[in-house]
Amino acid sequence: MYPSSSLIISTYNWPQALAVCLKSAIRQTILPGEIIVADDGSRSDTRQVIEEFSRQSPVPVVHVWHEDEGFRLAHIRNKAIAAASGDYIIQVDGDILMHPHFVQDHLRFAKPNAFVRASRIYINEQVTQKMLAHQQISINLFSKGTTNFFSAFRAPVLWPFFATSYKNKGAERFEIHGCNMAFWKNDAIEVNGYNEDFTGWGPEDKEFVARLLNAGKEKRFLKLGGLAFHLYHKENAKNNLQKNELLLEQTIIKNITFCTSGIHKYIRQ
Numbered sequence: 001m002y003p004s005s006s007l008i009i010s011t012y013n014w015p016q017a018l019a020v021c022l023k024s025a026i027r028q029t030i031l032p033g034e035i036i037v038a039d040d041g042s043r044s045d046t047r048q049v050i051e052e053f054s055r056q057s058p059v060p061v062v063h064v065w066h067e068d069e070g071f072r073l074a075h076i077r078n079k080a081i082a083a084a085s086g087d088y089i090i091q092v093d094g095d096i097l098m099h100p101h102f103v104q105d106h107l108r109f110a111k112p113n114a115f116v117r118a119s120r121i122y123i124n125e126q127v128t129q130k131m132l133a134h135q136q137i138s139i140n141l142f143s144k145g146t147t148n149f150f151s152a153f154r155a156p157v158l159w160p161f162f163a164t165s166y167k168n169k170g171a172e173r174f175e176i177h178g179c180n181m182a183f184w185k186n187d188a189i190e191v192n193g194y195n196e197d198f199t200g201w202g203p204e205d206k207e208f209v210a211r212l213l214n215a216g217k218e219k220r221f222l223k224l225g226g227l228a229f230h231l232y233h234k235e236n237a238k239n240n241l242q243k244n245e246l247l248l249e250q251t252i253i254k255n256i257t258f259c260t261s262g263i264h265k266y267i268r269q
Contacts, residue, residue, distance in 0.1 A: 002107040006086030006185075007032035010077060011094030012040040015049040016132045017231050018094040022053045024137045030104040032090060034060040038080035041068025071236070073178075074194035074204045081188055082266035089188065092228060093179035096120070097137055099227035101154065106182045106226050109159065114218040115183035115209070117167075117176050118226035119151040128232040139229050146229065155224040162223035173213060174252065178205030180228040183212070191215050193263025197247055200240030207248045207259075215257040 007025060011018045018037070025035055035057065037050050047063065054061040064080045066072070081089060090106045092098065099105075109116060123131070127145030130136070141152030167175065191211040198204035213219060250256065 002030065003088040003110055004086040005032045005088045005090055005103065005107060006034050006036055006084035007103065008036045008038055008077065008080045008084065008089055008091045009094050010038040010040065010073060010080075010091075011042060011046060013042045013046065014094060014233070015042070015046045017233075018046060019049050019053070020131065020135055020137050020231075021092070021094050021096055021098070022049070023135070024096075024098040024102075026057055026059070027100055027137070028098070028103045029101050030107060031059050032103050033086045034062060034084070036062045036064060036080045036084055037094075038076045039063060039065040040072055040076045041066060071200045072196075074196045074198045078193040078196065078263040079266055081185060081193055082263055084185055087185055088182065089185055090182045091178065091180075095231040095233060096179055097139060097229040097231065099154065099229075102226055102228065105154075105156070105222065108156070109220070109222045109225065110182065111218070111220065112184070113187070113216070114220050115187065115212055116181060116220050116222050116226075118180040118182075118222040118228065119148065120177055120180050120228045120230045121152045122147045122230050123232055125232040131231070152227060152229075153224055154227055158224050159222065163220045164218070166221045166223055168219060168221065173219065174206045174210050174248075176205050176209045179230065180226060181205070182226075187212060187215075187217055189263060189267060191257055191262075192259045195247065195259035196261040197259070198244050200244065201236040201238050202241055202244055203248050204244065207251050210248065210251045211257050211259065214251070214255050
């Protein structure tokens with residue numbers, strides 16, 4: 001029996017990518033209990049995509065939005081997690097195409113007191129443009145224009161060999177792909193969710209993971225499962241990266257488990 005789940009998709013002003021991401025979300029072998037779009041202040045064209053999708057989605061769709069005041073991914077993810085009705089959160093970005101078994105793999109791999117890192121496969125610029133132009137979502141490990149061939153191979157029988165030992169020592173313990181991860185909602189609340197002192201790009205996801213680890217949660221790697229194909233885009237500006245990396249460093253050094261500014265302000269008592 002799988003836990004109740006919420007699929008959270010973060011987005012910002014890229015409705016074409018969000019549209020194909022949402023299409024892949026409802027072609028799943030097992031659907032999430034709901035889809036929550038965590039919208040960091042997008043324009044009205046993104047809202048139109050979500051509203052149109054909502055009319056055809058077989059599961060509830062929730063649009064969580066706030067004003068555009070710069071890159072505030074930690075804030076909008078906290079608001080989306082707080083709004084989630086599922087016990088288990090599967091988190092992706094709006095530039096991800098999910099394999100048909102994506103949600104099922106994450107739910108099958110879920111374990112109490114643990115969170116999950118999974119891989120991503122990159123799609124090059126030319127193929128990305130073609131897929132967006134034609135709103136295509138079919139892609140696999142043999143498709144042209146993809147990298148990380150072995151990350152695109154799905155083999156559930158091999159999951160146990162990677163679950164706790166793969167890339168889980170030293171600094172790699174804190175590595176995570178915020179565009180493809182999963183965790184229990186109660187565990188997120190326990191550490192106060194994402195740290196909203198993070199503004200601008202990165203590494204808010206690593207700091208969140210560091211607090212989960214400091215709180216005694218187990219990190220597990222879903223290798224060869226939970227396949228996520230990442231559409232090409234230019235890198236985000238990294239104006240606040242030095243400040244953000246210092247926050248991460250302090251969390252690790254001081255063994256911090258609870259951030260001051262986090263999800264609790266959005267949780268109804």
